Amino acid sequence: FDNRKIMVIYVLGGPGAGKGTQCGRLVEDFGFCHLSAGDLLRAEQNREGSNYGDLIRTCIREGNIVPMEVTVKLLQNAMEATLKEGRPGDGWANGKGRFLVDGFPRKMDQALKFDEEVCLASMVVFFQTTEEVMLKRLLKRGETSGREDDNVESIKKRFHTYKDQTMPVIHYYAKQGKVAEIDSTASVEVVHKEASTLVKKLFA
Ligand code: UP5
Numbered sequence: 001f002d003n004r005k006i007m008v009i010y011v012l013g014g015p016g017a018g019k020g021t022q023c024g025r026l027v028e029d030f031g032f033c034h035l036s037a038g039d040l041l042r043a044e045q046n047r048e049g050s051n052y053g054d055l056i057r058t059c060i061r062e063g064n065i066v067p068m069e070v071t072v073k074l075l076q077n078a079m080e081a082t083l084k085e086g087r088p089g090d091g092w093a094n095g096k097g098r099f100l101v102d103g104f105p106r107k108m109d110q111a112l113k114f115d116e117e118v119c120l121a122s123m124v125v126f127f128q129t130t131e132e133v134m135l136k137r138l139l140k141r142g143e144t145s146g147r148e149d150d151n152v153e154s155i156k157k158r159f160h161t162y163k164d165q166t167m168p169v170i171h172y173y174a175k176q177g178k179v180a181e182i183d184s185t186a187s188v189e190v191v192h193k194e195a196s197t198l199v200k201k202l203f204a
């Protein structure tokens with residue numbers, strides 16, 4: 001894996017903070033390849049012949065973090081596939097694959113493994129809002145999402161895991177001066193404007 005060919009931004013924040021929504025908008029602005037660790041895990045869970053289906057399903061429902069080997073491998077595979085295709089408009093700019101890695105790393109062991117074995121992230125975009133706002137958004141989404149973790153019980157567990165396991169990761173990168181925090185309480189448009197400005201600075 002030639003990590004000189006890639007550039008990574010981590011997108012972190014609590015469950016329902018708006019990571020996926022904002023990544024979609026940043027892709028429109030900058031042509032990143034958006035990789036959501038949660039989406040990759042859900043796809044693997046449903047893939048016929050996967051050895052990890054039951055493990056992933058249980059972890060997601062309980063708001064626990066899937067063992068890092070599984071997630072890091074899925075991310076690596078997805079990055080490799082994108083690099084191989086090298087399609088313009090799919091994060092491929094100036095010979096580099098530009099990736100928005102959404103919802104990862106959410107535990108210190110994943111962060112250290114990815115930093116060491118894949119690459120160092122250029123920055124961390126951190127979407128921050130209150131649990132009250134996140135709960136409301138997730139319950140609303142749960143009416144139609146079909147996600148097995150969009151129910152009050154799972155959401156409470158996800159909040160706990162986030163505070164317990166993911167906040168230390170954010171502090172770790174903050175100490176390295178990599179974290180840009182954005183209040184994601186406002187409307188999608190307002191949040192997007194701020195996120196876009198921050199990312200633009202990185203390319204200036
Ligand atoms: N919405 C978004 N922005 C809004 C705004 N500004 N104003 C009003 N509404 C807004 O948004 C959530 C909802 O809010 C949507 O309906 C949206 O329209 C609305 P979304 O953009 O989807 O938020 P996001 O932060 O992406 O929320 P998500 O639920 O995806 O966050 P999680 O971090 O909980 O989920 P993820 O898919 O990343 O992970 C799920 C599970 O996978 C984890 O709990 C864990 O079990 C497992 N996992 C791992 O084990 N390892 C990993 O590395 C990653 C995941």
Ligand code: MG
Pocket residue numbers: 019020021036038103
């Ligand atoms: Mg998401």
